Amino acid sequence: MSETQSAFVTGASRGIGRAIAKLFASNGIRVTCASRTIEALDEVVSEIRESGGEAHAIRLDVSDMSDFASAVAESADKFGSVDFLVNNAGIVKDNLLLRMKENDWDTVIDINLKGCFNGIKAVTPIMMKKRSGRIINISSVSGMMGNAGQANYSAAKAGMIGLTKTTARELASRSITVNAIAPGYIATDMTSDLNDQVKEDLINHIPLGRIGTADEIAETVLFLCSAAAGYITGQTIAVNGGLYM
Numbered sequence: 001m002s003e004t005q006s007a008f009v010t011g012a013s014r015g016i017g018r019a020i021a022k023l024f025a026s027n028g029i030r031v032t033c034a035s036r037t038i039e040a041l042d043e044v045v046s047e048i049r050e051s052g053g054e055a056h057a058i059r060l061d062v063s064d065m066s067d068f069a070s071a072v073a074e075s076a077d078k079f080g081s082v083d084f085l086v087n088n089a090g091i092v093k094d095n096l097l098l099r100m101k102e103n104d105w106d107t108v109i110d111i112n113l114k115g116c117f118n119g120i121k122a123v124t125p126i127m128m129k130k131r132s133g134r135i136i137n138i139s140s141v142s143g144m145m146g147n148a149g150q151a152n153y154s155a156a157k158a159g160m161i162g163l164t165k166t167t168a169r170e171l172a173s174r175s176i177t178v179n180a181i182a183p184g185y186i187a188t189d190m191t192s193d194l195n196d197q198v199k200e201d202l203i204n205h206i207p208l209g210r211i212g213t214a215d216e217i218a219e220t221v222l223f224l225c226s227a228a229a230g231y232i233t234g235q236t237i238a239v240n241g242g243l244y245m
């Protein structure tokens with residue numbers, strides 16, 4: 001097996017996950033792109049291959065623990081190991097608390113928070129055996145400061161920060177680091193529904209005066225996977241233009 005490093009990225013079909021997968025690939029890292037449907041991954045996988053990178057597509061529902069375990073086993077089989085896991089897949093189902101349905105609570109917790117737990121469970125035996133690994137969990141500014149209309153999402157994203165700290169402590173003795181990134185508002189499909197007035201109001205609250213890009217989150221992921229970040233664990237890196245300090 002080659003010593004080339006390999007990464008597993010969930011929710012890689014679009015937005016932030018897609019930018020992460022492409023940046024890994026352009027830095028010579030073999031990347032497994034996972035998403036709910038394999039067809040949704042066609043474009044990103046072809047783009048990576050056309051630019052000389054190595055990518056493998058896997059269908060995965062992150063909320064299903066056994067699905068995640070088989071996807072990681074397939075990825076390790078294909079690329080020899082899993083050096084980096086990025087728990088990026090996420091969804092929103094926003095509503096004010098009084099109107100929030102039980103199902104909207106459960107689904108958002110299952111995908112964002114339990115999905116992250118499932119991913120960590122799946123890669124940990126591989127990384128422990130290798131005595132190295134980097135796990136990056138994509139949380140949110142909503143998990144740090146709360147956000148009206150996002151009781152489910154902010155609870156899930158805050159939960160990911162606690163999960164990050166605990167797993168960082170548990171896995172440190174095996175030289176595995178676990179960190180979270182908390183993006184602010186980033187231009188992706190997730191935020192494309194916001195109307196112009198809401199966007200303008202938002203920008204007025206962001207000290208850097210603009211919405212962020214998926215590439216800016218991807219660069220932070222790449223840094224956390226680099227040798228330069230070897231002494232960073234259990235942290236939540238805010239990439240939010242100063243929206244929350």
Ligand code: NAD
Nearest residue numbers: 011013014015016061062088089090140183185186188190
């Ligand atoms: P997006 O909606 O554009 O993409 C989400 C990706 O997750 C898609 O590929 C989708 O197919 C995948 N996904 C959803 N449910 C899944 C499941 N059950 N199993 C596997 N894959 C699933 O969103 P995005 O803006 O790129 O967000 C990526 C991550 O960043 C999410 O965790 C999101 O909560 C977080 N985030 C985004 C923003 C933002 O402003 N866009 C801000 C803070 C945090």
